[in-house]
Structures are given as C-alpha cells and as structure tokens.
Amino acid sequence: MDKNYVTQITTLSIFLLLLDATWASFNNANDLFQLQFPGASAPGQLEQYADNILTMTTTNNEQYQCIVPPENDPNAQDVLSYDGPSANKLMEPLLKGGSCTLRVETYWTYELCHGMHIRQFHEEKLPGRDTKRQEFFLGKDFAFPQDEKFASQNVSTIKGPAKDIKVPTIYLDGKDIPYFEVIMGNGTACDLKGNTPRMTRVKYVCDKNGRGDILSLKETSTCEYEVILFSTHLCSHPLYRLKESPINMIQCHAMDGSPVLPEAYEALTRKDNIHHVNQPKQAETDTETKIIQSVDRATRGPVTSLADDQLLRDFLRGDYCLNGGQGWWKFEFCYGKYAQQYHQDKTGKTIVLLGAWDEDAHKKWWADAKTKTKSSTSSTKQVTHFYSGGDMCDLTGKPRQVQVKLKCKESLGQHAVTIYLVEPYTCDYILGVEASIICPLLDSADEYGLLHTDVPKP
Structure with missing residues (x-):
C-alpha cells in the first residue's frame, strides 16, 4: 500500500479518535472515509485483507485492526460518451414555455417567469379602494451568456474524459455543483447606478426531484441580482448531473482486551448527540433585493x-x-x-x-x-x-x-x-x-x- 495513503488515513483516524472532534464533523464534511466498529473479527476473517490492514493504538492503549479501502487510482479518468441535446436545447421547453415560479417573503413577492421576466411586487388591498401595487422588474427577456466559460451549454456530443470540458460550478452544501445560466436584463432603472437597468443572473442546477423551487435570491452588487433554482431539465446531460463522492468504509475490529468502541470515540459521539438534540436547526433564507x-x-x-x-x-x-x-x-x-x-x-x-x-x-x-x-x-x-x-x-x-x-x-x-x-x-x-x-x-x-x-x- 502507498505510504502517503496510509499516512493520510492514519492522520484522519487519529484526528477523529484522539482530538476534540466529533463524528458528525467528520461525517458531514463530505470526506471520503467513514469509520465502523463491528467488534472483534472471527478467526481468519481478515486474511483476505492482509495488504490493507492498519493496526491502530489509541492513547488509552486500545488496539484495533482497521481494513483500509484500496487507494483510488489517481490516473483514472471519468470518461463520458454522450450524443444528445445540448443544455441550451434541454432548457428550451422551460425558457419558452411561459411557466412561472413564485417566492413569497415578508413584504415582497418575487415572480420568475422563465425566459420572460423576474419582478418583485407588493400588493395592498385597501377597504373600499382599488388594490395598490408597487413593483420592480429585476430583469426582462433572457439571453445566453457569451463568456467562454459557458461554452459547455452548447455541447451536444461528448466522447472522452469529462475533465476536458469545463463547466462553471457554484458551492452549495459543501459541494461544487455545475449550473446553467441565463441573463435577464433591461429591468427597472436603478437610480444608484445612473438609471442603468437592473439585471439578474438566473442559475439552474440539476435536481431530479426538483419542482422548480427558488433556492436563493440575492443582490450580488448594486441592482444586480442572482437567482439559484432547481430544474429537472438539465439532469439528462452528463455535464450537469451532480457527481457524488463515494464513501469508503473503514472497518476497525477490536483486538484482544479492547472494547468494541474506543473509550474516547464513544465519549465524543455521545457528546455530539447531546449537542445536536439541544441545538435546533434554523431556517435559512438568502433573499435580499429591496427587502x-x-x-x-x-x-x-x-x-x-x-x-x-x-x-x-x-x-x-x-x-x-x-x-x-x-x-x-x-x-x-x-x-x-x-x-x-x-x-x-x-x-x-x-x-x-x-x-x-x-x-x-x-x-x-x-x-x-x-x-x-x-x-x-x-x-x-x-x-x-x-x-x-x-x-x-x-x-x-x-x-x-x-x-x-x-x-x-x-x-x-x-x-x-x-x-x-x-x-x-x-x-x-x-x-x-x-x-x-x-x-x-x-x-x-x-x-x-x-x-x-x-x-x-x-
């Protein structure tokens, strides 16, 4: 086994077992390795893994034989073979279909009509009077970005390594996720920028179970906005599907005289469970335009x-x-x-x-x-x-x-x-x-x- 690979696994394991860290912090960080403690091994059970056994000793002198997964070949390439519609073509039914998505906030409502406009508005019904409305268009119509980094949106035939085609990504939930972008300009004039029209970049990401919900809407610079939302239309294109990193299980079997779980590890996981029970999950919103x-x-x-x-x-x-x-x-x-x-x-x-x-x-x-x-x-x-x-x-x-x-x-x-x-x-x-x-x-x-x-x- 490669010495550097063993060192990496050893460092991760010692960090988890001996330092002030928790299982959740390791497991939720999208790392490639996950520990299991199945107990003592049966006679001869580990012989077939002889080349992948790492013996570990904790600060409490507890010993474990850990089966480390084989190292991934760094030269292996993700080879794609695709001959179908480009991302632009896949998105056409949505961008030309006239469907709309709403996002309701405390004061403003945001309406994204795909390929047509995005606006924010507030309606107030007064007794005995007509409904009063205030609205701003954050962008109208749409155009595909001309920047070279979005060339992948026109790709319809792929034969070869995926790394040869660059796809822009955004960082969400600890992952770099590919996205498809359209630009919606010619919005309501912005007095803070010399009456320049407002403009929005709409970024679509693949979600097979998505219903077109708006994930976030924010002002990225003065009178320029970014909308991120889910779409099923992109998921048939291999460049826009989310690639999940495989989790490699590390099984650590207790040696004679050692408990199934290391004492320090059990204490840390127990502490982490209490922490999560007492800390409520807070909702996240990222909308920031006029409200x-x-x-x-x-x-x-x-x-x-x-x-x-x-x-x-x-x-x-x-x-x-x-x-x-x-x-x-x-x-x-x-x-x-x-x-x-x-x-x-x-x-x-x-x-x-x-x-x-x-x-x-x-x-x-x-x-x-x-x-x-x-x-x-x-x-x-x-x-x-x-x-x-x-x-x-x-x-x-x-x-x-x-x-x-x-x-x-x-x-x-x-x-x-x-x-x-x-x-x-x-x-x-x-x-x-x-x-x-x-x-x-x-x-x-x-x-x-x-x-x-x-x-x-x-």
Whole structure:
C-alpha cells in the first residue's frame, strides 16, 4: 500500500479518535472515509485483507485492526460518451414555455417567469379602494451568456474524459455543483447606478426531484441580482448531473482486551448527540433585493444596571449606533442623527443616506400622519420617527426619506437587535429596529414620540 495513503488515513483516524472532534464533523464534511466498529473479527476473517490492514493504538492503549479501502487510482479518468441535446436545447421547453415560479417573503413577492421576466411586487388591498401595487422588474427577456466559460451549454456530443470540458460550478452544501445560466436584463432603472437597468443572473442546477423551487435570491452588487433554482431539465446531460463522492468504509475490529468502541470515540459521539438534540436547526433564507432580511446580532455582553443606563443614554445621544443586514447592503442607524445603507469592499465604502434627523420635519410628519390615520403613531410597544433629506433619488428627483419603527421586543436577548429594511415606494423606506433595549425607552416618549434620556428604571 502507498505510504502517503496510509499516512493520510492514519492522520484522519487519529484526528477523529484522539482530538476534540466529533463524528458528525467528520461525517458531514463530505470526506471520503467513514469509520465502523463491528467488534472483534472471527478467526481468519481478515486474511483476505492482509495488504490493507492498519493496526491502530489509541492513547488509552486500545488496539484495533482497521481494513483500509484500496487507494483510488489517481490516473483514472471519468470518461463520458454522450450524443444528445445540448443544455441550451434541454432548457428550451422551460425558457419558452411561459411557466412561472413564485417566492413569497415578508413584504415582497418575487415572480420568475422563465425566459420572460423576474419582478418583485407588493400588493395592498385597501377597504373600499382599488388594490395598490408597487413593483420592480429585476430583469426582462433572457439571453445566453457569451463568456467562454459557458461554452459547455452548447455541447451536444461528448466522447472522452469529462475533465476536458469545463463547466462553471457554484458551492452549495459543501459541494461544487455545475449550473446553467441565463441573463435577464433591461429591468427597472436603478437610480444608484445612473438609471442603468437592473439585471439578474438566473442559475439552474440539476435536481431530479426538483419542482422548480427558488433556492436563493440575492443582490450580488448594486441592482444586480442572482437567482439559484432547481430544474429537472438539465439532469439528462452528463455535464450537469451532480457527481457524488463515494464513501469508503473503514472497518476497525477490536483486538484482544479492547472494547468494541474506543473509550474516547464513544465519549465524543455521545457528546455530539447531546449537542445536536439541544441545538435546533434554523431556517435559512438568502433573499435580499429591496427587502433585507432581519438579522439578530449580539451587541454587548452582560452588563450591570448602571452600565445599562449608560448604554441607553449613549443610544439616545446617537453615540451608540445599530448595524445590521446581510448580503450586498448593510445598514446603520444612529438615533437622532441618520439612517443609511452601505457596502464596503477592497475598493472602499459606498454609502447611501436614507434620511437625516430634522426634529421640525419629524413633528410635521407626525402631525400629518396622525391626522391621516386618525390614530396614534406610537404605542407602549412601538414608536415611529421620520428621517428626511437623504441622498437625491434620480428616479423621483427628490431626496430619500425613511420611517424608523422602534419596537420593543422582549423575547430577544438583553443586548440583541433585529433590523430590517423595506422600500414600499421608490426611495421611500421603512427601517424596522426591534430590540429589548427599546422597551424601557418607550416609557419616556413625549407627545411627538420623541424619547428622552431621563429613562425610568425598568
């Protein structure tokens, strides 16, 4: 057996058995090897595997004879033989069939009509009035990408090693998965990019059991989006089928005087099982276009009551700002100063001011809102403030503005905050800020919903 191969297996096994690792971390990492402990071997049972036996000793002097699978031939090639429709042809029925897929989020609904358009919209039904709708097209029509890396989409005949044909891949669930791409451009004009039309790259991946569901939808750069979804249409093409890595079983038989399972290994697996029982699985969403998903963020560790009061005063002075958001845009809110969105990368920081604080403008807005709704714009659980005079919006010719909804949410941790942003009208935003830190502050709200530093003790 190759010495390097034995060394690799030995290292993996020792790592699993002796270090602070768990079986789940090994098994879920898409490694090529998986351990089994079937107990002591019968006389003569291992003779046929003589060339593949590795004797292992743990730190507790437990000994095992492990049958290591034969090494895969590194020179072996995945040879394909295919003579059928190209990926472009396979996708034609979907792209020209007029079918649509919906994804419903908290505020926006996203509609992808394959080969026709992708749009986000919100409909609001008002009593006694027509339905009010806001919508943006993230792309219309479609075109195949012209980049050379997508040449595989036109391949219909393959005879030879698969490695000779490059297929673009995306990294999902720990695997590089091939995808098919179409570009949908000519969407609604984007004022942040000089009224350049919005554009979306739609990436289809093979899933034999897929129903065309949208896996993710996000903004990858300003007014440019990426949609990933499943499709059965690609699965008949060998270049787009997911190649599963085989799992090689390593059977370790206990030698005389050793337990079936190594003591350390049994303890680690027992610890891992407890860990997974007590930790709930959280749902994942990746949608981020005009609605930015909420994000919980721990802000500070446990503090004393006096420190809590100081934190509240820092927040009300605008010295303690709240940040949140995922994906391309992040958000910053400084009470009594401003609300903004920003993106930072190696080239620098792009900032869009959503609104700045103007007390007179807020009081006028408050009075108007109270008159229109004939109800209070604050409650014991929430208060809304108006920030105006943001960056100029090219699409409306007016400055941006934002309503900041400060909401008490006692279910969150003492120093956690949830922030979300929606855009019900062009360049007119709602920023939601939910946190337990806001709860005692709401008691100090005056007739205009303004909060004060003389905060009563909770």
